[in-house]
């Protein structure tokens with residue numbers, strides 16, 4: 001089985017990814033957070049630090065793209081390939097954020113199967129690159145996703161990542177496995193599962209239900225518990241109480257070298273929403289922690305939490 005690091009916009013940038021790979025095992029592949037496709041004249045892929053090859057030496061990485069114009073995909077993929085050598089790309093048609101959906105991007109494109117098929121047809125016929133899609137069940141209803149799967153079944157896609165929720169649900173409720181069962185019947189493509197894998201038990205339950213799935217994508221579960229990929233693969237995680245603070249301290253130092261203290265604090269706070277689950281921090285205590293606006297005080301307090309755990 002293969003484990004993929006999910007794209008998490010604003011979190012899994014190259015600094016985060018590299019730190020994670022250096023300290024924890026089990027991750028085989030990664031999809032980057034989305035980058036916007038553009039027409040050739042407007043492109044400046046030289047600025048796309050997140051996919052610079054020198055920033056992505058640890059784990060095979062696929063750039064993720066977002067947009068809705070077939071020609072923009074072709075232009076962007078060619079430019080990225082020529083500049084950096086990437087030969088595989090992923091298309092995000094699952095992002096449920098309102099500003100994205102309003103612009104018919106991300107999950108906002110799922111009610112429009114003609115455009116989805118247009119992009120896939122154009123890319124697969126006009127470029128030699130491997131292309132894949134990351135989708136939800138639909139924006140408003142699973143009928144949208146089913147229609148897309150049927151339309152895409154004969155195109156030479158690399159794989160399809162499915163997060164079995166609707167866009168309108170955002171992250172509420174549970175992944176809808178009954179719909180996912182139905183989705184499997186409508187596609188021959190290789191499916192990568194993404195959604196709510198938080199523990200070994202979650203994984204075993206899903207693996208039993210879907211023995212044909214070989215690729216599993218971890219997002220928030222890996223943020224909460226960076227040992228999760230190792231645990232799913234049955235690898236020995238050694239002394240977690242020593243490894244985690246080492247990782248946390250090193251990553252914080254790397255962030256401070258790359259961005260200002262204020263941004264590092266914001267990133268740490270975002271992550272502590274997830275670590276709170278790992279360290280069983282009650283909601284009120286987490287709120288208190290997140291109210292701290294001084295970097296040093298916040299950092300010292302979090303180190304204490306880690307040490308006392």
Ligand SMILES: Cc1cc2nc3c(=O)[nH]c(=O)nc-3n(C[C@H](O)[C@H](O)[C@H](O)COP(=O)(O)O)c2cc1C
Nearest residue numbers: 006007008009033034092163194195196218219220
């Ligand atoms: C903060 C955040 C940012 C995300 N950014 C992206 C993104 O850039 N591209 C994408 O395809 N999915 C994105 N996702 C969705 C995740 O990749 C994943 O499919 C989803 O979180 C379900 O998996 P999980 O329960 O393992 O986190 C994001 C999710 C979160 C919570």
